Amino acid sequence: MDDLIQEFIAETRETLEALSGEIVAWEAAPDDRARLDAIFRFVHTVKGSCGFLDLPRLMRLSHAAEDALSDVREGKRKPDRALVDAVLAVVDRIGELVEAIDVGVSLPDGGEDLLIAALVEGANEPPAAAPATAPTAAPAARAPQRSVRLNVDLLDRMMSGMSDMVLARNELARRLREADPDPALEAALMRLSGSVADMRDTVTRTRMQKVETLFSPLPRVVRDTAAAVGKTVTLVIDGGDVELDRGMIEVMRDPLVHLIRNAIDHGIESPVERRAAGKPPAGRLHIGARQSGNQIVIEIADDGRGIDTEALIRKLVTHDRRNESELRALSDRERCELIFAAGLSSRDTATEISGRGVGMDVVKAAIDQIGGRIALENVSGRGLRIVVQVPLTLSIVSTIIVRSSSHCFAIPRSSIQEIVAERGASTRIDRIGDTQVAAVRDRRLPVVDLCALIDEPGRTGDRMLVIVSIGAGDFAIAVDEVLDTEELVVRPAAPPVMAAGLYAGQTLPDTGQPMLLLDCSGVAQLAGLQFTEALQRAEEEAEAAQPAVQAVLFRDLDGERRVIPLTAVDRIERISATTLRSVAGRLRLAIDGRIVSAIAIAPVPERDVAMLRLTDGDVEVAYIIDDAIDIIALPDNFVPAAGPGPAAGVVLLDGEQVEQVDPLWLFAQHAVDVPSPDAARPVCLLADTGGWMGSFLRPMLEQAGYRTVDRIGPDERPVVILAQAGAAVAGSADVPVVRLRMAAGDTGDGSVYRYDREQLLHAMRRAVGE
Numbered sequence: 135m136d137d138l139i140q141e142f143i144a145e146t147r148e149t150l151e152a153l154s155g156e157i158v159a160w161e162a163a164p165d166d167r168a169r170l171d172a173i174f175r176f177v178h179t180v181k182g183s184c185g186f187l188d189l190p191r192l193m194r195l196s197h198a199a200e201d202a203l204s205d206v207r208e209g210k211r212k213p214d215r216a217l218v219d220a221v222l223a224v225v226d227r228i229g230e231l232v233e234a235i236d237v238g239v240s241l242p243d244g245g246e247d248l249l250i251a252a253l254v255e256g257a258n259e260p261p262a263a264a265p266a267t268a269p270t271a272a273p274a275a276r277a278p279q280r281s282v283r284l285n286v287d288l289l290d291r292m293m294s295g296m297s298d299m300v301l302a303r304n305e306l307a308r309r310l311r312e313a314d315p316d317p318a319l320e321a322a323l324m325r326l327s328g329s330v331a332d333m334r335d336t337v338t339r340t341r342m343q344k345v346e347t348l349f350s351p352l353p354r355v356v357r358d359t360a361a362a363v364g365k366t367v368t369l370v371i372d373g374g375d376v377e378l379d380r381g382m383i384e385v386m387r388d389p390l391v392h393l394i395r396n397a398i399d400h401g402i403e404s405p406v407e408r409r410a411a412g413k414p415p416a417g418r419l420h421i422g423a424r425q426s427g428n429q430i431v432i433e434i435a436d437d438g439r440g441i442d443t444e445a446l447i448r449k450l451v452t453h454d455r456r457n458e459s460e461l462r463a464l465s466d467r468e469r470c471e472l473i474f475a476a477g478l479s480s481r482d483t484a485t486e487i488s489g490r491g492v493g494m495d496v497v498k499a500a501i502d503q504i505g506g507r508i509a510l511e512n513v514s515g516r517g518l519r520i521v522v523q524v525p526l527t528l529s530i531v532s533t534i535i536v537r538s539s540s541h542c543f544a545i546p547r548s549s550i551q552e553i554v555a556e557r558g559a560s561t562r563i564d565r566i567g568d569t570q571v572a573a574v575r576d577r578r579l580p581v582v583d584l585c586a587l588i589d590e591p592g593r594t595g596d597r598m599l600v601i602v603s604i605g606a607g608d609f610a611i612a613v614d615e616v617l618d619t620e621e622l623v624v625r626p627a628a629p630p631v632m633a634a635g636l637y638a639g640q641t642l643p644d645t646g647q648p649m650l651l652l653d654c655s656g657v658a659q660l661a662g663l664q665f666t667e668a669l670q671r672a673e674e675e676a677e678a679a680q681p682a683v684q685a686v687l688f689r690d691l692d693g694e695r696r697v698i699p700l701t702a703v704d705r706i707e708r709i710s711a712t713t714l715r716s717v718a719g720r721l722r723l724a725i726d727g728r729i730v731s732a733i734a735i736a737p738v739p740e741r742d743v744a745m746l747r748l749t750d751g752d753v754e755v756a757y758i759i760d761d762a763i764d765i766i767a768l769p770d771n772f773v774p775a776a777g778p779g780p781a782a783g784v785v786l787l788d789g790e791q792v793e794q795v796d797p798l799w800l801f802a803q804h805a806v807d808v809p810s811p812d813a814a815r816p817v818c819l820l821a822d823t824g825g826w827m828g829s830f831l832r833p834m835l836e837q838a839g840y841r842t843v844d845r846i847g848p849d850e851r852p853v854v855i856l857a858q859a860g861a862a863v864a865g866s867a868d869v870p871v872v873r874l875r876m877a878a879g880d881t882g883d884g885s886v887y888r889y890d891r892e893q894l895l896h897a898m899r900r901a902v903g904e
Contacts, residue, residue, distance in 0.1 A: 142183050143236045149176050150229050155353035157225065161218040170213075173221070174203045180228060191246060192231050198250040199224045211255055220252040222354070289341050296337045297623040303330050304620070304643065331621075341381075345423040345430070346374035348383045348390065352421060355391055359398045366405060366416040367398055373423035378430050382524055385504055386432070389497040393434050393520055394419070396494070401438030401518055411515070413437065426523075426549065426604050429638060429655060435519040441512045443469040450475065470510040474498045507635060507656070523655055531624050533651065535643065536600060536613040539590035544622055544641055544651045545611070549602045553616055556597045559706075562765060572599055572610045580609045582661040587636070602654045609663055611654075624651050636660055683768045685794070686746065687787070689760045691736035695792050697768065697785065698757070702797040704749040706762045711738050714758065720804075723756045731804045734758040735780070748797060753805045757795075768794070815841040816902070819852040821863050821871075827856060830888075838895055853902045859885040870901035 153176055160169040177199040184193035199221055205211040227249055234241045303326065310323060349371050360367040402408075402417030409415055420435045447461045450472060461472070473494050501508050501522060511519040533544035534553070554561050554574060562573040563581065570581035579601060585592030592614060599610040622641040627650065631637055638653035685697040686706070713724050714732055723732040723745070732745075738758055746757040766787070772794070774783040782796035818840040820827040832842050846852060857863045859875040874888035875881055886897045 139235065143232055146180060146183075146228070146232050149179075150225065150232070153225055155350055157218060157222055158353040158357050160213065161215065164213045167207075170203065170207060174200065174207060177203065177224075189231075189235070192228060195224050195228055195231075195246055195249065198253050202253040205255075217253070217255075220249065223252065224249050292337050293341055296334055297625075299330055300334060300621065300623050303327060304622075341379055342377040343380045343383055344374060345376045345378050345383070345432075348378070348386060349374055349421060349423070351391075352394060355394055356398065356419060359395050363399055364404065365398060365402055367402060368416050368418050370418065370420045371422070372420075376423045376425050376430060378423075378524070382430070382504065385500065386522075386524065389500050389522075390432070390434075392494075392497055393522075394421070397434060397436045397438065397518070397520075401436045401440065403439055407439075426655060429653065430524045431655075432522045432524065433519060434522075435517060437517040440514045440516060440518050441470050441473060441510070442514070443472070443512075446472045466512070467510070470512045473510070474508075502633070509659070523653075531641075531651070532619070532621050533641075534600070534619050535617040535649070536584075536598075536611075537615040537617055538584040538588065538613050539592060541588065541590065542617065542643075542647075542649055543584070543613075544620075544643070544649055545600060545602065545654065546638075546651070547619065549604070549654045551601045551603050551608065554599050554601065556599055556612065559762070561599065570612075574599070574601065574610070577608070580661075580663050581612050582609060582657055582663070583612045584657075585612075585614070587657065587661060604655045604658060607663075609658055611652075611657060622649075622651070685766055685768045687763045687766050687792075688744070688746070689763060691734055691738065691743070691758060691760055693760070695763070695787075695790070696781075696795055697766070697787075697792055698746065698748075698795040699768070699797060700765060702748050702750070704747040704754070707745050707747065708742055709745050710742055711740050714738055725756070730754055730756050732756040732758055733800060733804055748800065750797075750801055750805075753801065755800060755804050757800065815839060816853040817846075817850055818842050818898070819846060819855045819869075820844055821855055821857040821861065831856065831894075834891060840898075854898050856898075859883065872897045872901050 153173065156169055156172055160166060160173065163169070177196045181193055181196035181200055184190070184196060202211070202217060202221070206213050206217070211217070227245065230241060307323060307327070310320065352371065353369055356367055356369045397419055398417070402419070403411065403413070405415035408417065418437045420433070422433045424431050443466070446469065447458065450461060451458045461469070464472075475495065498508055501524070504524065506522060506524040509521045509523075511521065531544075532547045534547055534550055536543055536545060556563060556572075560575045564571050564573065570583070572579045572581045581599065583592060592612075597612045597614060598616050599612055600616070601608060601610045620643055622643055624639040624641050627637055627640040631640070631650070635656040636653060637650045637656070639651045641649050641651055643649055684700040686700055686703050687695060687697050690696050709723070709725070714734075715722060715724075721732040721734055721738075723730045733755060744759045744761050746759060746762075748755050748757055769785055769787070771786045772783050773785075775781050775796075778796075778799055780795060780799055781793040782799070783794050784791050785794055786792070816839070818835055820831070820842055822828065822844075828842075828844065835842050843850070843852070852869055855863055855869055855871045857871055857873055859873045859881075861873075863871055872894070873883075873885040874894070875883075875885040876888065878887050878889075886894050888894070
């Protein structure tokens with residue numbers, strides 16, 4: 135029987151974690167039958183189990199709730215606020231009784247009758263329920279599955295053993311590489327590595343839980359807190375599918391609830407204040423989670439009044455005797471962080487929810503203790519955004535190993551978008567004041583020099599740019615060298631190291647030398663990157679500092695350097711000279727399944743060459759060059775050419791006169807064979823049954839600007855019909871017909887010799903009135 139009771143307690147506790155928020159959601163959408171059914175199934179299951187296990191108090195409560203919910207299901211009763219409050223109170227009491235049974239204590243038997251009476255339609259408000267400690271997601275119908283409950287300590291030991299196995303595998307692989315092993319031994323190591331990887335994933339998942347379990351009590355917390363302070367708050371939650379170590383979830387429960395209570399009590403204004411400020415009467419609270427590399431990022435954002443930093447400064451000056459001039463010299467971010475001062479509260483009077491000066495300092499201490507960080511983004515009068523970054527305390531992460539100066543670091547592969555050479559063909563580095571900005575194809579990214587960040591001398595040659603993505607934006611980390619990729623076991627580093635904000639943990643690669651895992655968000659923060667302001671400001675400064683026109687500097691086939699405006703260049707590619715042919719009177723290029731006119735100022739060598747793909751938005755031509763050199767800003771000292779031609783003029787670059795190519799002239803000369811759109815071309819009907827016209831005349835007519843067809847569509851009308859002399863032509867009553875004869879001599883019937891090109895085109899123009 136004891137085993138059955140423990141199983142009942144465990145299952146009831148799990149369902150309770152998902153139920154309170156479901157009741158709140160049902161109150162907002164009374165017609166949601168799925169939620170009502172889920173709540174009804176829970177109380178029905180509890181009632182049945184209690185009857186079997188002889189738990190009369192629980193059975194009475196669940197039976198009364200089942201009756202009330204049954205009336206709602208049958209349409210006999212509407213789910214008003216009083217009923218929802220009563221059901222919530224019953225659910226809370228069921229939770230209290232289950233916990234009391236689990237620890238072996240008895241609760242006073244006095245409140246159940248009042249709770250049951252509150253379920254009756256028209257009854258008074260139920261007794262105040264205890265603060266919700268249970269979470270919220272819908273207990274969705276689950277398929278039966280085999281499961282076993284394990285002690286968390288046992289899971290910790292499994293994870294620790296798995297980590298040691300990965301380290302041993304890495305060391306074995308390193309030693310085999312150094313010893314020139316037997317191929318059979320290498321094959322055995324590969325099989326072992328595969329098994330270790332599968333076991334690693336399985337063991338890791340046993341410790342992971344969805345953040346949904348952390349978020350599930352929040353609808354109830356928001357509802358109760360907002361009701362206590364007379365406010366209306368709309369809650370939006372996303373990211374519940376993100377997984378986090380279950381130990382971290384337990385640590386984050388209390389800090390998250392405290393942050394939400396603070397947001398409702400301090401941040402979101404009352405309906406009257408919100409209307410006066412031009413806001414909707416209901417406040418908005420958004421809570422989300424996402425994974426960023428080896429970090430879980432939890433965001434809490436409200437649209438309230440934000441932090442009154444002036445009030446914080448006054449409090450500190452009055453109560454803590456802090457120097458007012460020093461406080462006012464702080465930056466906006468540092469002023470906001472004054473909220474973490476111990477014993478500080480922005481309220482003058484204490485309430486049941488806040489105002490006692492015990493809170494934000496405790497929240498920060500709890501997050502710091504687990505190696506996390508908390509940051510505030512405050513917009514006075516518009517709201518506050520709190521970003522909490524929590525590391526995975528013990529995990530196996532796929533990483534890229536990089537070197538800066540004499541130090542090696544690991545970067546999570548999940549954070550890396552791509553790695554490019556600093557002086558690659560698609561990369562350019564600009565310096566704007568003290569800030570470096572990398573132009574990588576069509577993106578501009580701030581650059582953080584890792585050597586400068588750790589105060590070490592950097593490499594003098596070409597560096598590598600590791601482009602990483604964090605929640606706020608993307609940026610590039612400049613490193614001396616990219617070494618390898620490796621799966622590493624990550625553990626928290628010493629508290630002073632984690633407090634630096636640059637690292638997410640420590641690891642031991644197969645070299646046996648300890649290594650630190652970089653926290654990309656910390657790198658951005660220590661480098662002072664502000665993605666929403668700094669990069670935009672840098673781009674504005676770059677536009678102001680540089681001329682409006684940029685150009686591609688290239689070496690032409692004749693060996694001369696020339697420039698062409700960048701706006702005319704779609705892309706630069708290397709091609710084989712074999713794709714170029716002089717056909718039909720022009721040099722043409724076969725590319726992407728199309729034939730494009732090509733321009734070459736000198737004979738094309740029999741080797742790979744570069745190509746500027748020029749476009750005006752509609753038409754494309756190819757300019758063949760030897761090589762592209764750089765992208766430059768065109769100077770102001772432009773001297774126009776004496777007349778139209780391939781060169782628009784001359785510019786002075788580093789004391790050298792360089793021709794500037796004229797895209798207008800290139801397109802005027804080399805885009806003439808581009809056909810007009812079908813809709814703009816006159817239609818010529820070929821009334822030919824033998825196929826001769828299609829084979830012999832179609833190319834000439836298409837070149838002359840006609841669109842030739844063998845049959846007319848329902849919405850088409852030809853301007854002229856070509857037919858053999860003497861042949862009957864259907865549907866030609868109101869369409870001119872030009873007839874072709876086989877004999878060269880004039881037959882006097884108005885027909886045209888079919889091989890006389892000039893006479894045929896003249897007859898067609900005359901027939902259509904041109």
